[in-house]
Amino acid sequence: MAAPNSWQTRARGSLLLAACADxxxxxFEGQRGLDPERVAEAVDHVASSLCWTDDTAQTLVLAEHxxxxxxxxxxxxxxxxxxxxxxxxxxxxYGHGAVQMLAQINDGTPxxxxxxxxxxxxxxxxxxxxxxxxxxxxxxxxxxxxxxVAATASAGVSHVHPEGIDGAVAQALAVAIAAxxxxxxxxxxxxxxxAIAAxxxxxxxxxLRAVPALLAGPAAAISDRYxxxxxxxxxxxxxxxxxxxxxxxxxxxxxxxxxxxxxxxTIAAMAAAICGAHCGEAAVPQPxxxxxxxxxxxxxxxxxxxxxxxxxxxxxxxxxxxxxY
Ligand code: F2R
Ligand code: MG
Ligand code: MG
Numbered sequence: 555m556a557a558p559n560s561w562q563t564r565a566r567g568s569l570l571l572a573a574c575a576d577x578x579x580x581x582f583e584g585q586r587g588l589d590p591e592r593v594a595e596a597v598d599h600v601a602s603s604l605c606w607t608d609d610t611a612q613t614l615v616l617a618e619h620x621x622x623x624x625x626x627x628x629x630x631x632x633x634x635x636x637x638x639x640x641x642x643x644x645x646x647x648y649g650h651g652a653v654q655m656l657a658q659i660n661d662g663t664p665x666x667x668x669x670x671x672x673x674x675x676x677x678x679x680x681x682x683x684x685x686x687x688x689x690x691x692x693x694x695x696x697x698x699x700x701x702x703v704a705a706t707a708s709a710g711v712s713h714v715h716p717e718g719i720d721g722a723v724a725q726a727l728a729v730a731i732a733a734x735x736x737x738x739x740x741x742x743x744x745x746x747x748x749a750i751a752a753x754x755x756x757x758x759x760x761x762l763r764a765v766p767a768l769l770a771g772p773a774a775a776i777s778d779r780y781x782x783x784x785x786x787x788x789x790x791x792x793x794x795x796x797x798x799x800x801x802x803x804x805x806x807x808x809x810x811x812x813x814x815x816x817x818x819x820t821i822a823a824m825a826a827a828i829c830g831a832h833c834g835e836a837a838v839p840q841p842x843x844x845x846x847x848x849x850x851x852x853x854x855x856x857x858x859x860x861x862x863x864x865x866x867x868x869x870x871x872x873x874x875x876x877x878x879y
Contacts, residue, residue: 556835563834564733565692565856569617571804571830572688572823573852574842577604579812579822580647593812597805604845608640608645609685609823614855615639616708617689621858625693627707633665636712647819649784651678655712669714677714681789684709684721685820688827691729695863701730702753713782713786721786724750725824728794732801732832739814741832743769743798744824750794761791768795773810782816789817793824797832804829804837 556563578597582588615635620626637659640648650658653674658668672678690705705726709719727750735741743766751759761780768775776795780789792814800807807829811822830838843849 558606558834558836559736560834560860561694561855562735562860563836565757565859566853567830567833567837568688568692568729568733568827569613569663569830569852569856570838570843570846570849571833572827573606573610573614573836573849574604574846575808575811575822575845576606576609576819576873577824578808578842580605580607581767581818582812582815582818583607583647583820584816585818586817588813588818590809590813593809597809597812600845602845603847604842605847607819608649608682609820610651610680610852611639611643611646612636612686613688613827614851616686617692617855617859620689620693621855621862623862625696625859625863627704629665629707629711632708633659633711649680649682651680652682652712665711665866669710669712672712672714677718678712679711679715679717679721679786680784680789681721681786681817681820681824683713683716683718684725684786684790685824687722687726688729688824688831689855689859690726691731691826692733692831692859693726693863694731695759696859698727698730698749698753715726716755717758717785717787719789720754724754724758724762724790725827727753727799728828730847732797732828735832737802737833741798741801745793746798754768758787761787762794765791765795765798769799773799773813777814777816782821784817784820789821790824793821794828796825797828797853801829801832804833807838 637656640656655668702723705723709722751762776792780792795810811825812818
């Protein structure tokens, strides 16, 4: 177990909890009107193995990439890494647009061309760049503006539509803010939302600014307000809302995220990535981490992120005086 309150425990908590939530949510992906008892049964009594999907496969590629490149994005290598991961394990539940694009890259099409030509030339506005963005928020020593720039670069190799990019920016910032906020300090909801919204476009910012009104009422108000689907705009704001409703309770958070229905693996994984960054590795339920597929690789990826970036410049690290938003 990593030292309490260290950056390492936050990075491990984020990636482990996200991978567990991805696996738990994957069973329900695409379903609506879920029975809360069925969801609770799956979350409270985990199967012998928690097998994750494309969300975690791509998150690990990005985390390992950042660790290998000093916390920076090298687009050619990152695009090749995503394409290699897909061709090695095409059965992980990738979206149709993602499959087309990754297959093109594997066949030699430059990633810029493949990403730009997706969906008739508008580019993907799917939540795929957001679902994998947590590692960008876990590179130590970055300002929030630097996180936003790196998230944009990480998204751009596959998702060129502004909403697809904003999804990655919002998710990476949420993770970065959570990792910089001590669990016992509490989160200032309006400050958190504004810090994120100010760094996204007007369409995305408007959806984010609807989140605070949804924190006290029933969870159904979230699925009434947002589509909870495979788009960035439909999935990232609800994930942030679920996190803000359950910042210290991963089990309640995962149940609620899955219970929204729709893109259950992805919304649960994104909410859990933020929660794990806030709470650290100790908050990951032991039965989940014990059952998690490739848990050692997930921990190693988090440790690689912890060592990435400029160690002498960890000005935004938890406990520093300059961790304001
Ligand atoms: N896609 C899935 N799950 C359903 C299929 C599973 C698989 N075939 C199976 O049966 O096992 N899950 C994963 O995909 C989501 C992430 O998606 P990503 O990587 O962004 O892919 P894509 O295809 O680019 O976008 C997803 C959907 O968004 C809509 N969309 C995107 N761009 C659009 C545009 N410009 N105009 C209109 N619609 C657009 C489409 O509906 C895409 O299918 C995660 O859920 C992950 O778990
Ligand atoms: Mg998935
Ligand atoms: Mg999904």
